[in-house]
Amino acid sequence: MGLEYVKIAPGFEKYMPRDYVDLVKMGQFGRQVDVMDLGQFKELVEDHPMCAGCYMAYFIRIFYASLPNPEDTIVLGTAGCARLALSQAAVPFIYGNYGDTNAVASGLKRALTIRFPDKHKDVVVIAGDGGLMDIGFGMTMHSWFRREKFTTIMVDNEVYGNTGGQESGMSPKGVQLKMAPKGKQFDKINAVELAKVSGCVYVARISPTNPKRIAKVIRRAILAARHFGPTFIHAYTSCNIEYSIPTREVLADARNREKKDFKFYEWMTDEVKEYFEEMEKKEVKA
Amino acid sequence: MYFVAKVKEDECAKYNCKQCVLFCPEPNCINFLEKKSTAWVWPDKCKGCEICVYVCSDLLKRNCIEMVMVQAGD
Numbered sequence: 001m002g003l004e005y006v007k008i009a010p011g012f013e014k015y016m017p018r019d020y021v022d023l024v025k026m027g028q029f030g031r032q033v034d035v036m037d038l039g040q041f042k043e044l045v046e047d048h049p050m051c052a053g054c055y056m057a058y059f060i061r062i063f064y065a066s067l068p069n070p071e072d073t074i075v076l077g078t079a080g081c082a083r084l085a086l087s088q089a090a091v092p093f094i095y096g097n098y099g100d101t102n103a104v105a106s107g108l109k110r111a112l113t114i115r116f117p118d119k120h121k122d123v124v125v126i127a128g129d130g131g132l133m134d135i136g137f138g139m140t141m142h143s144w145f146r147r148e149k150f151t152t153i154m155v156d157n158e159v160y161g162n163t164g165g166q167e168s169g170m171s172p173k174g175v176q177l178k179m180a181p182k183g184k185q186f187d188k189i190n191a192v193e194l195a196k197v198s199g200c201v202y203v204a205r206i207s208p209t210n211p212k213r214i215a216k217v218i219r220r221a222i223l224a225a226r227h228f229g230p231t232f233i234h235a236y237t238s239c240n241i242e243y244s245i246p247t248r249e250v251l252a253d254a255r256n257r258e259k260k261d262f263k264f265y266e267w268m269t270d271e272v273k274e275y276f277e278e279m280e281k282k283e284v285k286a
Numbered sequence: 287m288y289f290v291a292k293v294k295e296d297e298c299a300k301y302n303c304k305q306c307v308l309f310c311p312e313p314n315c316i317n318f319l320e321k322k323s324t325a326w327v328w329p330d331k332c333k334g335c336e337i338c339v340y341v342c343s344d345l346l347k348r349n350c351i352e353m354v355m356v357q358a359g360d
């Protein structure tokens with residue numbers, strides 16, 4: 001990783017696949033793209049096998065377009081649907097064992113800080129509700145207790161999508177799933193509040209209805225993690241398969257949930273707030 | 287045979303809009319051609335979910351996207 005690593009060596013351009021040349025010439029490396037310019041630059045993520053109309057796939061698309069520094073980023077994922085797309089992007093991807101993402105990310109971030117003391121190397125975990133709040137719960141919480149400086153993004157489809165519809169701690173109470181035939185017996189875990197009391201310095205909850213806002217939240221979560229401590233994004237990313245949402249209605253569903261239990265919410269420590277205020281003042285001047 | 291989205295480019299060009307591009311789940315699937323001011327779909331990448339149709343027809347009432355049947359290799 002690093003900009004030098006991405007460039008095509010002189011003389012080799014004509015042998016490189018078209019997709020790669022596009023990535024270097026019309027992609028995101030070495031410059032900051034605006035998410036509103038999607039469709040006019042080559043995106044970091046490529047064709048992948050996630051289902052038609054999957055809004056987890058959509059969120060991941062926006063995620064890659066929002067990275068402040070893709071050439072200095074490492075993405076960590078695990079078993080679950082998200083990794084099907086995360087593994088098809090031009091950003092280094094590490095597959096952590098299911099449940100282990102936040103332990104692997106902790107070690108990785110610490111090692112990168114020692115190896116590159118003069119640079120920011122961003123580490124971002126993207127994993128499912130099962131991966132982070134059930135099976136990886138201990139690892140997730142302890143990375144926050146230890147104030148590890150990386151970003152955790154939970155792509156919450158409220159089910160174990162990849163293994164065919166088991167309930168998770170994030171499934172809403174009462175919901176019937178293929179493998180929760182009696183209906184979920186317990187409340188949805190309040191992940192955002194857990195993150196706040198466990199040491200995260202920036203926390204957001206978002207439904208994917210507004211790409212500009214998603215991009216802002218992702219950038220903020222990554223920048224705050226560089227300087228202050230763990231950051232967490234709880235994103236609603238519906239599974240149209242397990243929740244039987246007609247694909248044409250997927251965005252309507254996201255808008256609907258935003259009005260109910262996925263209202264946009266953003267919280268940060270005073271220190272982080274000051275940092276963004278300073279940064280935004282400078283941006284206005286420039 | 288499968289369904290893909292197709293932009294009616296002459297219609298779309300009237301609006302200088304980009305909303306479908308911003309909500310398609312697939313990367314570089316609907317793109318935007320600035321000089322013609324129109325969205326266009328790369329059929330090989332389209333999975334036929336119709337989210338773009340929801341945006342263009344149901345939300346914006348512009349009806350510039352239709353679903354068409356294509357053969358593999360078209």
Ligand SMILES: Cc1ncc(C[n+]2csc(CCOP(=O)(O)OP(=O)(O)O)c2C)c(N)n1
Pocket residue numbers: 079080081082097098099127128129130131132135157159160161162163168
């Ligand atoms: C240690 C371990 N336990 C169980 C599994 C099986 N497994 C693979 S994906 C998955 C559930 C995925 O659910 P979630 O994390 O919510 O991701 P989603 O597929 O819903 O995006 C499970 C249980 C595994 N791969 N490793």
Ligand code: SF4
Pocket residue numbers: 049050051053054055056057081157161162238239240241242
């Ligand atoms: S199973 Fe659900 S979450 Fe997984 S790719 Fe398909 S729609 Fe998306």
Ligand code: SF4
Pocket residue numbers: 293297298299301303304305306307324325341342346348349350351
């Ligand atoms: S939403 Fe409709 S009018 Fe807008 S860019 Fe897409 S096709 Fe054109």
Ligand code: SF4
Pocket residue numbers: 053290291309310311312315316327331332333334335336337338339
């Ligand atoms: S049908 Fe779905 S995949 Fe195809 S262009 Fe429209 S939104 Fe994108």
Ligand SMILES: [Mg+2]
Pocket residue numbers: 128129130155156157158159160161168
């Ligand atoms: Mg899940």
